[in-house]
Amino acid sequence: MSAVLRYETKLGELPTLTGTPTHYCAGCEHGTLTRLLASAVDARGARERAVLVSSVGCSVLAHEYLNLDAVQAPHGRAPAVMAGIKRVRPDLLVFGVQGDGDAVSIGLLELMNAANRGEPISIFLVNNAIYGMTGGQMAPTTPPGMVTTTTPAGRDVASTGRPIDATKLLLGLEGPSYIRRVFLPVAPTSSPDTFNARGALEGEAAIRHAFETQERGGFSFVEFVSTCWVNWKVSILESKRYAARVLAPLFPPGLYRDRFGVEGR
Amino acid sequence: MSDPPEFLKGNEALAYGALRAGLTAFYGYPITPSSEIPETLAAAFGRPSYPRFRVFLQAASELEAINLAIGSAATGARTMTATSGPGFSLKQEGISYAAAMELPLLIVNVNRAGPGLGNLGPEQSDYFQATRGGGHGGYRTIVLAPDSVAEMARMPSLAFALAFRYRTPVIVLADAFLGQLKEDLELPEVAAEAVETPWAVTGALGRERHVLASIHLELADQNRHSRHLQEKFATIGRLEQRAEDVATDDADVVIVAYGICARIARAAVVALRDRGCKVGLLRPISLAPFPRDRIDDLVLSGVRRFLVLELNHGQMVDDVQLAVAGRAEVRSVTEVGGLLPSMAALGAAVESMSDRPASFVDAEEVDA
Numbered sequence: 001m002s003a004v005l006r007y008e009t010k011l012g013e014l015p016t017l018t019g020t021p022t023h024y025c026a027g028c029e030h031g032t033l034t035r036l037l038a039s040a041v042d043a044r045g046a047r048e049r050a051v052l053v054s055s056v057g058c059s060v061l062a063h064e065y066l067n068l069d070a071v072q073a074p075h076g077r078a079p080a081v082m083a084g085i086k087r088v089r090p091d092l093l094v095f096g097v098q099g100d101g102d103a104v105s106i107g108l109l110e111l112m113n114a115a116n117r118g119e120p121i122s123i124f125l126v127n128n129a130i131y132g133m134t135g136g137q138m139a140p141t142t143p144p145g146m147v148t149t150t151t152p153a154g155r156d157v158a159s160t161g162r163p164i165d166a167t168k169l170l171l172g173l174e175g176p177s178y179i180r181r182v183f184l185p186v187a188p189t190s191s192p193d194t195f196n197a198r199g200a201l202e203g204e205a206a207i208r209h210a211f212e213t214q215e216r217g218g219f220s221f222v223e224f225v226s227t228c229w230v231n232w233k234v235s236i237l238e239s240k241r242y243a244a245r246v247l248a249p250l251f252p253p254g255l256y257r258d259r260f261g262v263e264g265r
Numbered sequence: 266m267s268d269p270p271e272f273l274k275g276n277e278a279l280a281y282g283a284l285r286a287g288l289t290a291f292y293g294y295p296i297t298p299s300s301e302i303p304e305t306l307a308a309a310f311g312r313p314s315y316p317r318f319r320v321f322l323q324a325a326s327e328l329e330a331i332n333l334a335i336g337s338a339a340t341g342a343r344t345m346t347a348t349s350g351p352g353f354s355l356k357q358e359g360i361s362y363a364a365a366m367e368l369p370l371l372i373v374n375v376n377r378a379g380p381g382l383g384n385l386g387p388e389q390s391d392y393f394q395a396t397r398g399g400g401h402g403g404y405r406t407i408v409l410a411p412d413s414v415a416e417m418a419r420m421p422s423l424a425f426a427l428a429f430r431y432r433t434p435v436i437v438l439a440d441a442f443l444g445q446l447k448e449d450l451e452l453p454e455v456a457a458e459a460v461e462t463p464w465a466v467t468g469a470l471g472r473e474r475h476v477l478a479s480i481h482l483e484l485a486d487q488n489r490h491s492r493h494l495q496e497k498f499a500t501i502g503r504l505e506q507r508a509e510d511v512a513t514d515d516a517d518v519v520i521v522a523y524g525i526c527a528r529i530a531r532a533a534v535v536a537l538r539d540r541g542c543k544v545g546l547l548r549p550i551s552l553a554p555f556p557r558d559r560i561d562d563l564v565l566s567g568v569r570r571f572l573v574l575e576l577n578h579g580q581m582v583d584d585v586q587l588a589v590a591g592r593a594e595v596r597s598v599t600e601v602g603g604l605l606p607s608m609a610a611l612g613a614a615v616e617s618m619s620d621r622p623a624s625f626v627d628a629e630e631v632d633a
C-alpha cells in the first residue's frame with residue numbers, strides 16, 4: 001500500500017498530471033503515454049494553453065489524468081473535435097489520444113480527412129492490436145491468426161482482411177507534416193530476463209516533435225505500438241515479447257515524415 | 266461586395282440571419298434541399314461586413330460536420346451546422362453528446378420527404394426525431410419552426426440566444442418548401458450580444474481546468490447529471506414556449522400548424538372567415554417546448570375543436586392531444602410524400618368540424 005501511495009505522490013509532481021490513479025492495467029502503455037504526454041506538455045510550458053481531446057476506448061478517461069482543459073469526443077470523432085477547436089482557437093495546443101479501434105476503424109474518415117487537410121493538431125495513436133476497453137475483440141490492427149473474442153479460431157484474413165497500417169495510410173496523403181511510429185513497450189534484449197525502456201524515451205521525444213510541428217502549423221501523428229496482455233491473455237512479459245516478435249515487423253517503428261525537420265533541431 | 270438583394274430563398278435568408286447573429290464557425294455537408302445555406306455562407310466568408318465569421322469548412326461527412334461543430338462550440342464560439350433529413354439522422358449521435366456536454370450549438374434541418382432517401386419535397390416527418398431528442402439516451406433540445414423567409418432570417422438570433430442561455434443544442438426545423446421559397450424580406454440588423462462562456466474550453470490559463478465530457482461511470486453521477494438535464498428542459502418548458510395566434514379569440518375551430526402548413530392555414534383562415542366560419546390558427550414557433558400553455562388557454566376559453574395540419578402521418582397531433590387532455594376534439598389532417606394539402610381539403614375538414622355539434626371524440630383521421 002505504501003508503495004502505491006509513493007507512486008501517486010510522484011505522479012502528482014508534474015503540473016500536467018492530476019495525480020488521480022489511472023484505471024489502466026499494470027503493464028499497459030496507456031499509463032506510460034499519460035506520463036510522457038504530461039512531461040512533453042510541461043517541457044513546452046504549454047499547460048495553460050493546451051486542450052486534450054479524449055476519445056472512446058481505454059483513452060476515454062485521459063482527461064481524468066492530464067490536468068488540462070479537455071473535451072471527450074464521441075467514438076472515432078476526436079480528430080474532428082480537435083480540428084473544430086483548433087480552427088476557432090489556433091493559439092491553443094490541441095492534441096488527442098486515440099486507440100486503434102477508435103482511429104482506424106470507426107473513426108477512419110475523421111482521421112484521414114483531418115490529416116488530409118493538414119489540420120494543425122497532434123494525434124497520438126495507441127495501437128495495441130485489439131479492442132481493449134470492450135474486452136478483447138478483433139481490431140483493424142489485429143495480426144493474422146491472433147485469437148480474440150470475436151476471432152476464436154484466430155484472425156482469418158481471407159474473411160476479415162489484413163491489418164490496417166494507419167501510419168502508411170497517412171503517408172499516402174500530402175497533408176500530414178510529421179509521422180512517426182514508436183515501439184513503446186519495454187523491449188526484450190538478447191538476455192531473456194532483461195528489457196530496455198528506450199521506447200519511452202523515443203516516445204517523449206516524438207511527442208515533443210509532434211507539438212513542435214503543430215506550432216509550426218502542421219498535422220502531426222505518432223503511432224505507439226503497444227500491448228494489451230489482459231486481452232491477449234498472456235503474461236505482461238510475454239506481451240512485450242509478442243509485441244517485439246509480431247507487431248514490430250507488422251508495424252515497423254521509425255520516422256516516416258518530418259517536413260519541417262523538427263527532429264534535426 | 267454589397268449586401269444581398271432582399272428577395273431571397275429561405276435557406277439564403279437563414280444563412281444571412283446567422284451571419285447577422287454573430288456566426289463564428291460553420292460546418293456542413295452538401296444535401297438537397299439545404300445546400301444554399303453552406304453555399305451562401307461560403308460566398309460571404311471573408312467579407313469585411315462579417316468579421317466574426319472566422320471558420321467555414323465543408324466537412325467530409327455529416328458526422329464530421331457535427332463533430333467539428335462540437336469542437337468549436339466547446340470553445341464558446343457561435344457555431345452552426347445545417348442539413349436535411351438523412352443528414353439529420355447521421356448527426357444524432359453528435360447532438361446527443363452536445364446535449365450531454367451542454368454545448369450551445371445551432372443545427373438546421375430543412376426537412377425533406379422520407380423515410381430513407383425519400384425525395385426533395387417538403388415534409389415535417391422529422392418532428393418526432395427533432396422534438397424527442399433524436400439520438401440515444403434521454404435528452405431534449407429546443408426546436409424552433411419558422412414559417413416565412415423573413416422568419417428564417419430572424420431565427421438564428423433567437424436560436425443562439427437560447428442555446429447560450431441554457432447551454433443546449435437548438436434545432437431550427439424548416440422544410441423543403443420554406444428553404445426553397447423566395448420572398449421579400451428585411452434582413453435583421455447585425456447584432457450579437459457578447460455572451461459569457463465561463464465553462465468553455467480555452468486552455469486553463471490562470472484558472473481551474475474545464476472538462477467537457479459526457480462519461481459518468483459512477484451511476485450516482487450519471488443519475489445526477491441526467492436529472493440536471495431534465496430539470497433544465499423542464500425550466501425551458503415553462504419559460505420558452507412560443508406561439509403565434511391568428512384569429513383565435515372567437516374561434517370555434519382552431520387549426521394548429523407550423524412551417525409551410527401554417528402558411529396554408531393562414532390563407533384558409535382568411536377564406537373561411539369570409540364565408541362566416543369562425544376559425545383561427547395557433548402556430549407553434551417553438552415545437553419543443555411545445556406551447557401547451559396556449560392550447561390550455563384556448564381550451565379554458567371555450568375552444569372545443571382543434572384541427573392539426575402537418576406534413577407527416579400525424580406527429581404533432583400527439584402533443585396537441587397531450588395538451589388538450591381529452592377536453593376537446595382533436596382531428597388530424599395530414600399530407601406526405603412531398604405534396605402539400607389543398608386549401609379545399611383543409612377548408613372542407615374545418616367546415617365539417619365547425620358544422621357539427623361539439624363532441625369529445627378523440628382524433629379521427631381525415632384524408633386531405
